[in-house]
Amino acid sequence: MDADELLAQDHRKPETEEDLDQKYPNRPHNRGSTWPFHNLYLDLFNPLSEIKKDRATAAPARRKVGPHGKSAAHLNPLERRRDVIERFISRWRKEVGDDIYPALRLILPDKDRDRPMYGLKEKGIGKMLVKIMKINKESEDGHNLLNWKLPGQGAGARMAGDFAGRCFDVLSKRPMRIEPGDMTIDEVNEKLDKLSAASKEDEQLPIMTEFYRRMNPEELLWLIRVILRQMKIGATERTLFDVWHPDAESLYSISSSLRRVCWELHDPNIRLEGEERGVALMQCFQPQLAQFQMHSFEKVIARMKPTEDDNVFWIEEKLDGERMQLHMVPDESTSGGRKFGFWSRKAKEYTYLYGNGVNDENGALTRYLKDAFIDGVQSIILDGEMITWDPEQDAIVPFGTLKTAALAEQRNPHSNVPRPLFRVFDILHLNGRDLTKYTLRDRRNALKKTVRPVHRRFEIHPYEEATTAAEVETALRKVVAEASEGLVLKNPRSPYRLNERHDDWMKVKPEYMTEFGESLDVVIIGGYYGSGHRGGALSSFLCGLRSDNDKQGAESMRFWSFCKVGGGYTAADYQEIRHHTEGKWKEWDAKRPPTAFIELAGGDAQYERPDMWIKPSDSLVLCVKAASVAISDQFRMGLTLRFPRFKKLRKDKDWKTALSVQEFLDLKSNAEQEHREKEFSLDKSRKKRVKRTTKKPLAVAGYDGDVDVKYSGPSGHIFDELNFFIMTECHVPEKKTKPELEQLVKANGGKIYQTNTAAADTLCIAERRTVKVASLQKNGQQSIIRPSWLLDCVKQNVIDTGLPDLLLPFEPKHMFFMTEDKEEEVAANVDKFNDSYARDTNIDELREIFKQMDQTQDDYTIDAKTFERTEIDMQEKVNAGYTAPCGWLFRGLTFLFYANTTPQKKPATRELRKEDQRLSLAHNTARFAGAASATSLKTAGITHVIIDPGTLSSADLSSLRSSLVEKPGNKMPHLVSVEWVEECWKNGTILDEERFPAPR
Known part of the structure; x- marks a missing residue:
């Protein structure tokens, strides 16, 4: 157990039954004793895990009736999960009682805030x-x-x-x-x-x-x-909450209390009242978040819904710290005392760090709050940002030093070192009254009348009133000059929206990525083994900068740890790194670290200690790009890269010519100076993507922006570039023999093989379980598709005559067997009634869908804010270097697939030109992977223009680059070869665009 975990341990006196009865007077009590622990995995964990592994087989033992009278084996995966959970909860209520908290805190251990961390890894x-x-x-x-x-x-x-x-x-x-x-x-x-x-x-x-x-x-x-707290049972807390009670997810969002969800919502027929949906003292809630910015200041302002009488909006500086909520209640143990609680946006409690009262000697903040509230304030909830303030520089210290500053303040209060500063920008509760329904303007007035600022410890965050876009631009220029993170625009007429990302608050960020951040040459000095499907191999690397004080000899060099790079590699990149470093890796020994070669941060604590290490003279130089540079005490350099991504191997460099500590500091200083002299540009991308600068202007000449780019062409090429292994005949929706299916595939451009290993990415087709099919299914490495998918693809393209040949996404009904990583992707292609998002539905299917609508409750509805929150969390993980699921790979990006628009002689048959087939396939891939499609260069927000270099002349390319330069807006799209889309899909990660440039 490390020091941070020890500090975070909750040493409060355990609550007795009497305490709980007093706090939750209506909490349920079970009639019988709880089940044996093994019932959890026999009745819940294992069945849910089986659904992940085996989705198509319908063994008799599992043919139990689902919620709508269907066999459980015939339900889609989402329904099957829900069916398992419903049966488990129903049985618990019948045999044990209404208090499911003992079970649910073991089923969802990561959501149980009442049990402290174990300090065990x-x-x-x-x-x-x-x-x-x-x-x-x-x-x-x-x-x-x-x-x-x-x-x-x-x-x-x-x-x-x-x-x-x-x-x-x-x-x-x-x-x-x-x-x-x-x-x-x-x-x-x-x-x-x-x-x-x-x-x-x-x-x-x-x-x-x-x-x-x-x-x-x-x-x-x-x-x-x-x-x-890593269950991985294939069901989210949302599904479990929905089955337990219709208001469960909502209550958890505002309280972060699993116990409260179980005890206050034990009866599904009793719904939460309006006043029960608000914030509660000493209960962590999920705060309101700022919406992503629009493509212009005018659109941002319009979203604030100004009126003729009141068109004012507020401008606040966006702080680079940690979102924090402060709760204060009377301390019953002392006369006139106050008790404090602090929670982050992720519901992690930080009271141990900032203090539980004004007399808490370990409190880095509360010891200064004795006179921070006017007389008469008994209880309060404040929302704000905890930042680090350097009193010597009289300035905010960048992100990454907050905990270090708080611990230093605990040990040495009143010193002149960086300290925590809480900037308050909202008040949500005052003396027992919920203020979330009041307007922001009214809440700010209450805040000013309630709080007494404590200089550079506890302050009210200032704002400016504005009415025009020009004022936003002026404010943004000011924060850019001060190296701030950006702005937040707020609607003063708005209520506080718990757990929502709403247009009432809008982020505006400058894009100030400089050239040095795009290409840094660093040396691999350590490696980390991956987990899950990356287990057993080094999947990310610790990189370092050469210390300038060391001699230039291979045996005396020392490198300082600088960053971890885990994203942007292809399988070939991993293979090449392994090839050049094989036999040179050594296991890291914490008792005898290789200090002659590598220097980590933290002294004996050895922060970011790798699993393996390598001598820099035996290692490789990586060229990496990143979103920004940030201060960090986890790396010896004291700085690190945020969201670093592998760009390429620098075989022309070695440890002597890679970046040194001083060279990096010089680069950083020069880049910041250049940046201050440059015009800023508005970052219009939802993803934190680096602005690419090029030596020559990019664009598209001779391109008519008024003409939509479409890939119109004849049928017969739906399956171009695809390989098939057809194993059985087809009976549904029509009967076709195996040879007839093979002819159908060949007639539409596909290739037929008689084994699944004869060609790469072979699609296996089967409708019944033959010996060959069973063998492939048992192997579990490849999905098996029903022949109905082939027929639906052909039928859809007949219906869509005149449109591009597009493959239909797989639906649950198309899958005979799915690998684990396919389930979520396939389920997302239909709605809760199994109605396809991409395929035209026939009359019989519509009848069945309407029947299900009559029978199905609205419990399955995924509301927009839940989907958006999931999308944001996933995007943060992808940006941090995690492998993206297939359906999320290109989410947040907008592609324009550009084909030669020179008039062609009209073909006698509807045959797609061969040179456009590759673009069409890449377009399908991008749609599968979540990218938005643009039809014209006039479309706003295009991030990538995709071309097939072999189909465009040098004059076409020159014209294209000119058009891109003339395109309105401040951020120019990447112009890349279609190979970039293919390789990103193949490797499951966003690769560096400069590796796939359009020819000059």
């Missing part, structure tokens, strides 16, 4: 299991447990990256029990409470030993996942 659990089972650390099993990300030895090699799977593999060889144990859910919760309260290994070890003694290996596997 994979390595700590692995060490305890080695001791409990008395395994030699050097043995195969000991090595596999302690080095779970490494490829592993023996049978454990296949579990690389899956810690719980590794544990199960080892525990299965040494079980104390073969059959499921007798520990009840209540007992498990009691032991986990003790485990979270234990701060030392010798206190935790007896608890883990009892778990080992009373549970079988499968129970322990799921227990470990509960402790790590």
Whole structure:
């Protein structure tokens, strides 16, 4: 357990039953005892996991009737999950009672804020299991447990990256029990409470030993996942909440309390009243968020809905810190005292850091708040931003130093070092009254009359009133000059919208990415093993800068850690890095770190310590690009790159010619100076993407912007560039033999093979379970598509005569068998009634859909804000270097697929020109992957213009570049080859555009 985890431990006195009854007077009480723990995985976890793995087989044992009278085997995956959860909850209510909190906190451990963190990670659990089972650390099993990300030895090699799977593999060889144990859910919760309260290994070890003694290996596997809060059962909390109560998700969003959801909403027939939907004291809520900016200041202002009588909007500086909410209530233990609580946007409690009262000696902030409120203020909830303030510079310190500053303030108060500063911009509760329904203008008036600012500790965030776009531009120029993050425009007539991203608050950010941030040459000095499908191989790399103080000898060089780079690699890039570094990697030994070559931050703590390290003289130079540079105490450089992405290998450079510490600082200083002298441009992209600068202007000459770019062409080329392995005949929706299906595919441009391995990316087609199909399904590496998809594609393109040949996205009904990574993508192509978003529906299908509408409740509806929140969270992960799911790869980007518009002789038959087929296929791919399509250069927000270089002359390309330069707007699209789309799709990551340029 590290220092931060120790600080974060909640040492409050445990609540007694009397305390809980007083706090929740109407909480439910179960009639019977809770189930054994193994019921959770037998009745819930395993069935949900099976749905992920096996979606098409309909084994008799699982043919249970679903919610609408259909066999569970014939429900789509979403319905099957819901069916499993409904049966589990219904049985719990019948056999145990209405209090499902004991079970739900084990099913959704990451949502249970009432149980503190355990301070245990994979390595700590692995060490305890080695001791409990008395395994030699050097043995195969000991090595596999302690080095779970490494490829592993023996049978454990296949579990690389899956810690719980590794544990199960080892525990299965040494079980104390073969059959499921007798520990009840209540007992498990009691032991986990003790485990979270234990701060030392010798206190935790007896608890883990009892778990080992009373549970079988499968129970322990799921227990470990509960402790790590990494369940991965294939069902989100939203589905579980929806089944439990229609208001459950809403209540969790405003309270972040799983206990409150279970105890206040135990009766699904009793709905929340209006006053119960507001914020509550000392209960973390999900705050209002600012909407992404529009493409012009005028549109931003228009979204504020100004009136003739009141067209004012407010301009605030966007602060570069951490969103924080402060709650204050009377402290009953002291006369006139006050008790404080602090929570971040992600519902993490920071009271331990900033203080629980004015007399809290460990409080980095509250000790200064004795006179911060006027007399008469008993309780209050404030919304604001916690930032770091440097008193010597009298300026805000950039993002990344807040916790360090708070800890320094705890140890040495009143010092002249950087300190936390809370900037308040809203008040939501005052003396028992919910203020969220009042306008922002009224709330600000209440804030000014309630709070007394404490200089450079606790302040009200200022704002300016404005009415025109010119005032926004002036304010933006000012914050750019001060190197600030941007602006937030607010509608003073608006209420506070909990857990919403609304147009009443709009971000406006300058795009001030400079050239040095696009191409930095850094040296690989360490590597990290991946998890999940990346397990067993180095998937991200620690990169460093050469220390200028060292001698220029290979044996005396030292590199400072600078950044971790985990995105932008193709499979070929990984292979090339492995090829050039094979046999040169060494395992990192924390007791004997290679300080002669590598210097990490944190001294003995060794921040960002890699799994493996390599001598810089044996290593490679990477060219990387990033969104920005940020201060960070996690890297020896003191700075790091935000959202770095691999660009290319620099084989022409070695460690001596790569970037040094001083060279980087010089680059940074020069770039900032140049930037201050340049005009800013409005960042119109939802993604944090780097502005690309080029030596020559890019554009499209001879291109008529008034003409829509369409890929019109004849039928017969739907399956061009695709390979098929057809295994059975077709019976639905019409009967066709295997040879007839093969002829259909060939007539539409596809290629036929008699094995799934004869060609790359072969699509396997089958409708019944033959020996060959069963073998392929058992392998589990490839999806199997029903022949009905082929027929639907052909039929749709007959209907859409005159439009481009576009493949239909797969629907659940098209899939005979799906691999795990396909489920979410396929389910997203139909609505909750299985109505296709892309395919025309026939009369019989419409009748069936209408029947389902009559039977189905609205519980399945995914509201816009939930979808948007999911999209934002996913985008943040993608930006941070995670592998994007197929359907999210290009989300947020807008593509224009440009084909030669020179008039062609009209063909005698409807045959698509061969040179356009590649663009058409790439267009289909981009649609599958979430990209928006533009039809003309006049379309706003185009991020990429995609061309097939082989189809355009040099004159066409020159004309295209000229048109791009003349295109209105401040940000020029990337002009890339169609190969960029193909390779991004193939590798599952956004690759650097400069690797796929259009020819000159």
